[in-house]
Amino acid sequence: MKKITIQRISDLATQLMAKGTLVAPVNEGSGFNFREIFDAKQVDLNFYNTLMSPKSAFFPHTEDFVRYDKNKSVLDAQCVELNLKPVFLFGVRPCDAKSFEIMDIHFSGTGAVDPYWKKRRETTTIFGYAFDPKTPADGADFYSTLGIGAADPEGSDILMMKKGDDLLLKAVTPKGENLLSSLNALTDASADEEKYFDDTVATGKSFKTRFTCVDDKVIAKKLEDLFHKTEFWEKISEACLSCGACTFVCPTCYCFDICDETLFSKGVRRRVWDACMFTDFTLEASGHNPRTKVYQRLRQKICHKYSFHIRKYGVISCVGCGRCTRNCPVNIDIFSIVDQALKE
Amino acid sequence: MTINFKQIEDKLKAEAKRLLDEGKVSIVLAYGKGYDEKHPMPYVARKTSDVENIIFNEFCTANMARYLVRYPRGTKIAIAVKPADSRAVVQLIQEDKVKRDDLVVLGIPVYGMKNFKTGKTIDSKTTCGLYNPVLYDILLGEEVHGQPVISPYGILADYERIGKDERWAFWKKELDKCIRCYACRKACPMCYCDPCFIDQNKPKWGEKSPESHGNLMYHLTRFHHLAGRCIDCGECSRACPVDIPLYLFHKKVAKECEEMFGQAAGMKIEDKPALVNFRVDDSDKILE
Numbered sequence: 055m056k057k058i059t060i061q062r063i064s065d066l067a068t069q070l071m072a073k074g075t076l077v078a079p080v081n082e083g084s085g086f087n088f089r090e091i092f093d094a095k096q097v098d099l100n101f102y103n104t105l106m107s108p109k110s111a112f113f114p115h116t117e118d119f120v121r122y123d124k125n126k127s128v129l130d131a132q133c134v135e136l137n138l139k140p141v142f143l144f145g146v147r148p149c150d151a152k153s154f155e156i157m158d159i160h161f162s163g164t165g166a167v168d169p170y171w172k173k174r175r176e177t178t179t180i181f182g183y184a185f186d187p188k189t190p191a192d193g194a195d196f197y198s199t200l201g202i203g204a205a206d207p208e209g210s211d212i213l214m215m216k217k218g219d220d221l222l223l224k225a226v227t228p229k230g231e232n233l234l235s236s237l238n239a240l241t242d243a244s245a246d247e248e249k250y251f252d253d254t255v256a257t258g259k260s261f262k263t264r265f266t267c268v269d270d271k272v273i274a275k276k277l278e279d280l281f282h283k284t285e286f287w288e289k290i291s292e293a294c295l296s297c298g299a300c301t302f303v304c305p306t307c308y309c310f311d312i313c314d315e316t317l318f319s320k321g322v323r324r325r326v327w328d329a330c331m332f333t334d335f336t337l338e339a340s341g342h343n344p345r346t347k348v349y350q351r352l353r354q355k356i357c358h359k360y361s362f363h364i365r366k367y368g369v370i371s372c373v374g375c376g377r378c379t380r381n382c383p384v385n386i387d388i389f390s391i392v393d394q395a396l397k398e
Numbered sequence: 399m400t401i402n403f404k405q406i407e408d409k410l411k412a413e414a415k416r417l418l419d420e421g422k423v424s425i426v427l428a429y430g431k432g433y434d435e436k437h438p439m440p441y442v443a444r445k446t447s448d449v450e451n452i453i454f455n456e457f458c459t460a461n462m463a464r465y466l467v468r469y470p471r472g473t474k475i476a477i478a479v480k481p482a483d484s485r486a487v488v489q490l491i492q493e494d495k496v497k498r499d500d501l502v503v504l505g506i507p508v509y510g511m512k513n514f515k516t517g518k519t520i521d522s523k524t525t526c527g528l529y530n531p532v533l534y535d536i537l538l539g540e541e542v543h544g545q546p547v548i549s550p551y552g553i554l555a556d557y558e559r560i561g562k563d564e565r566w567a568f569w570k571k572e573l574d575k576c577i578r579c580y581a582c583r584k585a586c587p588m589c590y591c592d593p594c595f596i597d598q599n600k601p602k603w604g605e606k607s608p609e610s611h612g613n614l615m616y617h618l619t620r621f622h623h624l625a626g627r628c629i630d631c632g633e634c635s636r637a638c639p640v641d642i643p644l645y646l647f648h649k650k651v652a653k654e655c656e657e658m659f660g661q662a663a664g665m666k667i668e669d670k671p672a673l674v675n676f677r678v679d680d681s682d683k684i685l686e
Contacts, residue, residue, distance in 0.1 A: 083641070084640060084641030085640075085641075105639065105640070106577070115577065115607070115608050116607040116608065116609065193433075193434060194433075292440070292441070292442045292465075293439045293440040293441065293442075293460075295464070295581070295584035295585055295637075296584060297579050297580050297581040297583075297584035297585070297637070298578075298579040298580055298581070299579040299581040299637070299639050301579075302577050302578075302579045302639075303639060311606065313606050313607075315605045315606070315607060315612075317611070324607060326606050326607045326608075329579070332580070332597070333592075333593065333597070334593065334597045379433065380515075381639040383460075383581050383584070383585045383633070383636065383637030384439055384440050384460050384585075385432040385433065385437040385438065385439045385514065386439065387432065387433040387437075389433070390432075390433050
């Protein structure tokens with residue numbers, strides 16, 4: 055196990071930048087976001103959680119596949135190859151680290167492998183960053199309900215944790231181990247610190263955010279039974295504006311659209327995030343739209359995350375980070391909806 | 399004079415109950431409990447028993463006029479409106495999206511509302527800064543008088559001082575942050591087009607990806623579609639997850655519109671929307 059004083063964190067950042075691309079939280083005024091770091095001083099770990107989820111490190115909002123020129127032959131079209139330097143994704147909260155494993159199911163786990171996702175996953179080393187179980191949660195998140203601890207190492211290659219003025223770093227995977235031993239900005243941690251680290255991981259397990267007793271199978275079944283109870287869905291969606299804020303900030307929403315975008319003769323075929331909350335998401339070429347109403351779209355979102363996903367893949371497609379709740383313009387809270395569904 | 403939110407809440411409940419009981423309306427658009435006290439939600443009361451769930455506090459910022467166009471024409475609706483929201487109702491009546499006769503407007507004279515995301519007080523910097531609704535059937539509380547009258551355009555002073563190039567750079571930087579979640583247009587009571595131009599693909603007006611081209615296309619077109627129509631409630635800016643100061647542009651356009659045509663959006667029910675109404679003495683400044 056290693057450590058560094060938080061004041062000297064830019065030394066660590068500088069070393070990582072020399073080895074590859076560093077993506078870390080940056081204070082942007084309106085909130086923190088993961089950005090590629092060009093100045094080591096920008097790295098700032100004084101945040102609760104970032105505004106946008108770190109999913110964009112592997113699944114960017116826009117991903118170019120093919121570039122072409124309309125005046126040239128189809129054969130001249132160029133596939134976009136990813137040439138990545140090693141990437142260090144720094145400061146990922148445990149619940150977000152967990153989200154990558156859920157996203158893996160869709161991008162590399164069910165037969166079809168997405169080469170862009172896979173390549174990004176392979177080249178990236180994840181520095182997890184534990185929540186402090188001694189300070190209360192911010193009120194919107196509910197990861198403990200989903201069985202995720204405040205300091206869980208799962209999903210990270212290296213787990214980091216604050217202890218006073220120090221930052222403790224412990225390798226979780228061999229990839230993390232190799233990297234840690236090559237960073238000479240770090241010093242060895244003492245046995246006391248090692249004990250503190252393990253204790254915090256353990257206390258993190260029993261840390262309670264908003265909590266409801268939820269059994270995956272029970273909630274999946276409940277929502278399935280409620281699916282045709284239109285009154286319920288109409289009631290809970292009455293406030294919903296049907297914007298895409300919740301899905302875009304979500305770490306486990308993975309829907310996308312493939313579209314061609316051209317400027318004069320130059321064109322690019324690209325993947326762009328899409329959202330089930332948009333009316334045109336399900337619009338078919340015939341003009342038919344199976345989900346024209348707000349309640350149908352919100353129902354799809356909730357049931358996909360908490361019911362269909364469990365039935366198909368065995369896990370809830372939500373990590374309880376609370377971003378959807380925090381960013382909803384009308385304060386719709388997915389946790390409360392699930393809670394209400396359980397009480398129906 | 400301070401605003402007694404509890405008193406407004408009680409009156410809102412009483413009026414909602416009476417209107418539903420008497421069968422005057424079939425729905426009441428108001429506010430209800432969210433996941434905690436500081437995060438209330440828009441709420442629709444349909445039965446007398448729903449009324450007890452209605453609340454009103456300083457975090458009830460949503461503009462309920464946004465929901466009016468959701469219900470079939472002819473639905474009798476009671477709607478709780480704060481000062482800016484009442485302008486949205488007026489504007490929607492002017493644009494014939496709702497009928498005056500179908501509405502019972504429950505006016506709330508209020509100031510000192512707070513943004514539930516930041517906890518900051520909302521004033522004329524981001525909204526129209528009125529204290530009393532411009533249209534109501536029933537006033538919940540007493541009209542506010544004696545508060546300083548502040549121009550909603552005061553905030554523009556700094557913005558207008560900067561040069562054209564700098565202003566362009568400012569907007570490019572701000573709009574580059576856009577993630578295209580469309581929370582702004584969905585929170586806007588005046589954005590009721592179905593489909594919105596940006597969702598059309600025949601012809602395709604703008605790119606879907608959140609990059610400079612498409613973002614500029616979307617926002618600049620939306621800004622102009624709201625010229626003379628924006629009632630300055632500030633919901634778009636509050637809805638924005640990435641904090642783009644959309645209100646600045648809307649205020650600037652509203653100011654120019656008011657200077658040119660002598661009327662602000664949604665102030666008088668008998669007005670026609672400025673850009674719909676043609677008068678021989680209209681300003682030609684726009685052509686210069």
